[in-house]
Amino acid sequence: MKMKTLGRTDIKVSELCLGSMTWGTQNTTEEGFEQIERALDAGINFIDTAEMYPTTPISAETVGRTEQIIGLWHEDRGRRQDYVLATKHSGEGMKHCREGAPITAETIPLAIDDSLRRLQTDYIDLYQFHWPNRGSYMFRKNWTFDPSGQDRAATVQNMEDCLGALQREVDRGRIRAFGLSNESAWGTTQWVEAASRTGCPRVATVQNEYSLMCRLYDTDMAEMSVNEDVGLLAFSPLAAGLLTGKYQGGKVPGGSRMDINGDLGGRKTDRAFAAVDAYLDIAQRHGLDPVQMALAWCCTRPFMTSVIFGATTMDQLERALGSADVALSDEVMSEIDLAHRAHPMPY
Numbered sequence: 577m578k579m580k581t582l583g584r585t586d587i588k589v590s591e592l593c594l595g596s597m598t599w600g601t602q603n604t605t606e607e608g609f610e611q612i613e614r615a616l617d618a619g620i621n622f623i624d625t626a627e628m629y630p631t632t633p634i635s636a637e638t639v640g641r642t643e644q645i646i647g648l649w650h651e652d653r654g655r656r657q658d659y660v661l662a663t664k665h666s667g668e669g670m671k672h673c674r675e676g677a678p679i680t681a682e683t684i685p686l687a688i689d690d691s692l693r694r695l696q697t698d699y700i701d702l703y704q705f706h707w708p709n710r711g712s713y714m715f716r717k718n719w720t721f722d723p724s725g726q727d728r729a730a731t732v733q734n735m736e737d738c739l740g741a742l743q744r745e746v747d748r749g750r751i752r753a754f755g756l757s758n759e760s761a762w763g764t765t766q767w768v769e770a771a772s773r774t775g776c777p778r779v780a781t782v783q784n785e786y787s788l789m790c791r792l793y794d795t796d797m798a799e800m801s802v803n804e805d806v807g808l809l810a811f812s813p814l815a816a817g818l819l820t821g822k823y824q825g826g827k828v829p830g831g832s833r834m835d836i837n838g839d840l841g842g843r844k845t846d847r848a849f850a851a852v853d854a855y856l857d858i859a860q861r862h863g864l865d866p867v868q869m870a871l872a873w874c875c876t877r878p879f880m881t882s883v884i885f886g887a888t889t890m891d892q893l894e895r896a897l898g899s900a901d902v903a904l905s906d907e908v909m910s911e912i913d914l915a916h917r918a919h920p921m922p923y
Contacts, residue, residue: 577619577900580881582660583780584805585753587701589622589660591875592900593809595886596623600630600641602831602888608645609652611893616658618897624783624809624884626664626706627691628673632836639672640694647696662702662809663691664757664783668709678709680734681741688750703742704755704783709734714758714785716842716923718792735767739776746777755809757783761796768804779806781881786810788819788855788870788912789848789922798879807881810874814885816840818848819870821856831888843923851919858911864902871899873912 578591594615599608612623628634629642643663650656665687666673677683691700710731713721745751754777756764764782771778782801786793786808793801793808801807814820817833818840828834834844859866874883887893904912 580807582702582753582881583807584778585780587660587753589882590620591880591882592620592871592897593622593624593882593884594620595811595884596625596642596646597629597631598886598888599645600638601632602630605645605648609649610890611887612649614890614893616655619900621659622662622882623659624662626666627687628666628670628706632833634672636672640690643691643694647694650696656697660701661695661697662704662755663695663700664704664706667705667707668711670707679705679738681737684738684741685745688745692750699750699752701752702755702781703745703751703753704757706757708759708763712758713760732766732770735770736774739770739774743776753777753780755779755781755783759784761800764800764806765804768806781807781809783809783811783884785812786874787813787815788873788916789815789843789851791916793879801879808879809881810883813874813883814867814870816843818843818852819855820867821852824849824852824856845923847919847922851915851922854915854919855912858908858915862905862908864908865895865898867895868899868902869904869908871896872902872904876904
């Protein structure tokens with residue numbers, strides 16, 4: 577398994593990261609344990625979670641359950657030192673955590689208290705802010721995004737205040753590094769500049785959606801990543817399961833994401849299914865598994881730090897792990913580029 581460095585830290589992570597957002601709803605505690613053990617055995621040393629998980633579906637009753645499962649694994653197996661753990665602080669509008677309060681210097685220690693308790697650990701390797709207080713164009717909000725109501729001065733002041741709180745947590749030994757999620761190029765750069773002014777923790781990574789189907793990161797964010805050493809942690813690299821092909825032809829497998837969440841968070845469109853057909857065709861003609869092709873392609877991107885994938889069965893996990901051994905030919909890469917041009921922004 578190839579290893580990458582988180583930003584300008586000394587933390588190294590595997591290029592594949594095990595996601596956990598189904599543990600506690602679609603997956604039992606025992607199944608979560610089994611996935612962790614298999615991933616570690618395969619060379620993955622990176623697990624991503626969040627205080628609001630699981631999300632399939634999200635509810636007030638299940639918030640924190642995924643972190644609790646990981647904590648039970650720590651208690652049972654005692655292998656906390658064997659991997660890098662990332663979790664997230666929920667923020668503005670995420671009503672099931674602190675009633676949707678924004679991320680502030682005051683909420684940070686409280687949220688970390690709760691996560692550490694559930695995770696049964698003394699420290700978090702990568703602590704991420706799940707959603708910008710000012711809002712984001714992620715999750716299909718790009719179609720109507722309007723930043724004109726933002727208050728720049730208040731945003732920057734909040735950043736500096738939050739970085740001060742993060743520095744206190746670093747000093748206490750409770751977090752090692754800081755990351756963002758669902759952020760923009762402007763926002764990420766402002767965090768970088770605020771860290772430079774204050775001497776507080778510098779953002780190491782940004783966790784945004786990225787896949788063959790969702791390539792918003794390819795322009796301004798890519799430039800930011802390369803120039804500022806802030807790598808991408810890609811979530812939904814299989815487009816919420818679309819790129820597996822399991823939803824083609826109107827199929828909706830029982831217990832699948834589409835069965836639970838309907839339109840896959842706005843990803844279910846006629847154009848999406850046409851795009852999936854194009855990528856499935858490439859994989860078939862070149863003798864590639866489409867899941868492994870999609871994950872391997874993500875790993876080739878110059879701004880990528882780690883690709884976060886999830887699984888609800890061990891067969892799905894094994895299939896995803898196989899992508900680590902897949903090398904895509906120049907011909908395949910060229911055909912993927914042509915398919916992207918033919919099917920841009922399918923949702």
